[in-house]
Amino acid sequence: MRAAAGSLAERLRLLFRGPRPLSETAASPTPPRRTPGRGDKEIVTTRQSRGLEQFFSYIRDQAGLRILDLGGASQANVSFITNLGHKLYSVDLLRSMEETFGGEDPTDQSNAGQIDYLMRQNLEYPDETFDGVLVWDTLEYMAPALLSATLDRLHRITRPQSYMLAFFHSDERAASVPYYNFRIQEFNALQVSQRGSRKPVQLFNNRTLEKLFQRFDSVKFFLTKESLREVIVKR
Amino acid sequence: MEPDTPRGSASIGKAVKIVGQIYSREDLYVDGDVEGTIELNEHKLTIGPNGKVHAGIKAREVVALGTIQGNVEANDRLEIRKDAKLVGDIRTARIIIEDGAYFKGSIDIVKPEPAKPQKGQQSAQAAAGAPPVVNAGDNKR
Numbered sequence: 001m002r003a004a005a006g007s008l009a010e011r012l013r014l015l016f017r018g019p020r021p022l023s024e025t026a027a028s029p030t031p032p033r034r035t036p037g038r039g040d041k042e043i044v045t046t047r048q049s050r051g052l053e054q055f056f057s058y059i060r061d062q063a064g065l066r067i068l069d070l071g072g073a074s075q076a077n078v079s080f081i082t083n084l085g086h087k088l089y090s091v092d093l094l095r096s097m098e099e100t101f102g103g104e105d106p107t108d109q110s111n112a113g114q115i116d117y118l119m120r121q122n123l124e125y126p127d128e129t130f131d132g133v134l135v136w137d138t139l140e141y142m143a144p145a146l147l148s149a150t151l152d153r154l155h156r157i158t159r160p161q162s163y164m165l166a167f168f169h170s171d172e173r174a175a176s177v178p179y180y181n182f183r184i185q186e187f188n189a190l191q192v193s194q195r196g197s198r199k200p201v202q203l204f205n206n207r208t209l210e211k212l213f214q215r216f217d218s219v220k221f222f223l224t225k226e227s228l229r230e231v232i233v234k235r
Numbered sequence: 236m237e238p239d240t241p242r243g244s245a246s247i248g249k250a251v252k253i254v255g256q257i258y259s260r261e262d263l264y265v266d267g268d269v270e271g272t273i274e275l276n277e278h279k280l281t282i283g284p285n286g287k288v289h290a291g292i293k294a295r296e297v298v299a300l301g302t303i304q305g306n307v308e309a310n311d312r313l314e315i316r317k318d319a320k321l322v323g324d325i326r327t328a329r330i331i332i333e334d335g336a337y338f339k340g341s342i343d344i345v346k347p348e349p350a351k352p353q354k355g356q357q358s359a360q361a362a363a364g365a366p367p368v369v370n371a372g373d374n375k376r
Contacts, residue, residue: 066341072337072338073315073332073336073337073338073339073342074332074334075331075332075333075334078330078332078342082330082342082344087341087342087343087344088341088342089340089341089342090338090339090340090341090342091339092337092339095337122339
């Protein structure tokens, strides 16, 4: 009787709401999951990344390269990069920005002394040190003065012909966007866990991004379903 | 799960501060402050949750639960536990970083050198006409 009632309820649900979306089904290849013990806010998903695939296509057949990860250290990224035979340098730039400037008010990010301090603490390396940089989404939380200083420094410490991978939200009306931990699963797949959400200081379209990276050799865009622009920048 | 103060190892308590060079021929647990260098070539170093180490470290195995500022060379493996903080350059064969740990610096994974054959084995190989082994690991970069 209970089974019949359940079946009736399911039929009524189908009638009024339609079939369940794919993401709710057990067969979904990348079901979102919550990480236990890290609070309710962190939602973890796995997704394909053409940008990451491109980035690795340039470095996967070489060994002994120096790769800088600006998203902080995670076991996944450390294992993946070092298993390819590369040396990994790790910096949590968003965390350092919060420690240096405090809060989210972008007007605080224009103090030249603090910008210099941030650069010295996080990006103080000899010229042309790195063969690749995983920038992730850090740049869109920077005010113009800080962004300009960061790009100047990245240009200086990367080698010619090297590549950077950066992400930018493409929804130009967004008042607040999620920011993430990016963990490399495969050459073309990322596990993405949301760290929280914050107001992007600047939003970019293809044209403004080309202008932003005009000192670099080339810029290539991939637009994802998640309203992200994945950008490969060649030094 | 590891006990806070493992038995059978030397220990530096959380109210102790040492400035200078530490060399140990047994495992060491540091829950206090150390400035200088720590060398435990064949042994394990554990930095406890209250430990603050401002030193270069060489050990077989390093487990960090507290704060390390300095370069770390762990021949076998390095663990950076949740809530630990490590700022410095790392050379190790294996590394474990827990979620929530903070790390800033570089990571160089070095493959452990294969065990050298005993003297008796060497002469037996030579007698059997085996080719000599050339270790080219140091010439890689």
